[in-house]
Amino acid sequence: MTLAYVRTEDAPKRPPPATTAGTWARLRDQFAPTPLSGLATIVIAALLAWTAWTIIHWALISAVWSAPDREACNAVGAGACWPFVKAKALQWVYGFYPIEERWRANLVFLLGGISLLGLLVPQIPLKGLNALFFFLIYPVLTFYLLRGDHFGLVRVDTDQWGGLLVTLIVALTGIVASMPIGILLALGRRSKMPVVRSLSTAFIEIVRGVPLVTVLFMASVMFPLFMPPGVNPDKLLKALIGVALFSAAYMAETVRGGLQAIPKGQYEASMAVGLSYWRMMLLIIMPQALKVVIPGIVNSFISLFKDTSLVSIIGIFDLFNMVQSGFNDAKWASAQTGNTGYFVLGLVYWAFCFAMSRYSQFIERRLNTGHKR
């Protein structure tokens, strides 16, 4: 007996159909599948166009491009005040760092940039040496170069450091320090040892429960009160420690999320082949856990980068504070000065954060070994 649905010969293998519908039909499906959503498309497109036009008009068309002072920017209908940016740009980068010593900051930027590039681009060799330089030698070098007082360099105290220089110092220190501290806290919170676990948990919960501004205030105002008279650590140093510990608490929770995603079997297999606890963590668990939480880690980095602007509250002239303080300059104060300053600030912060975001997506793709367990 033959059944109608049982094949007696192989069905032919065919290529897939080109497109189920033409370009026009696809466009219609995306933008106006129904009259109502077609209307929504038009309204949203109009809003977007209007916003874009407003920004372009303000930033380019009606902008003031060159002027010796605020006069032109104060005119009715004037757009962005670019001469202000041009006049202040170097100060925004270096703060009050003495002009004739700026080469030192430039050297720091250059060395950091080259080393960071070497670390971030997978094809560049000597990762180990580079990491040694970037994480151990470079911070020390940066300190001695910028502060001077040695090797025939003029002393420049940290209260003269400022602008993008300080923003990058705070952000990089925070990012680099929060990662290992955060990992240790996350491991501590999952530890079987009660004391380690309680201390880690307490630290994380206390720090996470307090605004960064409070942490910075505590570090800068209250901390010296508890110290013996005359002992008052550098303001920038206190801010660095505050920011690093603060972001470490967040990092710890992000990393803990990753640790929880690792199946028990990975621990068991590591132990069964005889790996010690730290080797297991370093070689097996962390590489997988951190990969899972790359989006969370980068999220923390991005928040941290923007949160550095809060150090302006304790009187550090980072990029944010520097730009803002320029608004009061009698030579440039105008209706559009503030707008232009904040616009540029936004662009600079966005550029750094967007770069971090794109890089993390690149790394995620690269680390994807094409599988789920």
Place this chain on the structure above:
Amino acid sequence: MNQPANSAIIMRSVNKWYGQFHVLRDINLDVKKGERIVICGPSGSGKSTMIRCINRLEEHQQGDIIVDGIPLTTNLKNIDDVRREVGMVFQHFNLFPHLTVLENCTLAPIWVRKEPKAKAEETAMKYLKRVKIPEQALKYPGQLSGGQQQRVAIARALCMNPKIMLFDEPTSALDPEMIKEVLDVMVDLAEGGMTMLCVTHEMAFARQVANRVIFMDQGQIVEENEPNEFFSKPKSPRTKMFLEQILH
């Protein structure tokens, strides 16, 4: 406790609880060097827990376990020493997904046995050939089939040159057509004289290679016999019932 020279594993009055649940009840077991033992029993009978106590993935609360002359206590050094001598293969393979097959095999020799990389890779390739997948060495575990992954897991364990191999239901997570390729490797290993403890329900495998079959139920060893006797003349009614269910 002294132990005869040809003894691989000794378990004496081993007891373990999960909370209130008494999962291992007074287990006594002696395994001689080169012996192949198959452990079967219904799910929840403590088979896996028992063999996981042998390399201290589970901690027993009472009794003695002596592996290759090393008593398993809270002494971390002893635990490390035992784990170097005992290889384990898991139901769900537990390969390291972020490392290639070759790296999976060389990781422990390099970091635990401090072997030079070249030597570890040579050993790894030798065992990957033995499990018949040397051509997959540079792939990631996620790119392999289940049967291939389990063979890699066996090679990974062998790379540490263990004296004893533990198998915890090595074929239970495999598609039927992949079970044979893994069993073939295990048979090959048995013929090479490896001391093996296998938790498995592959009764044909038990008949072919086991010296003894152990039947566990409710945390106890209920019956133990050489395979032919075990299957043809089970003594305990619980064993009979179990065999009827799995042998159809």
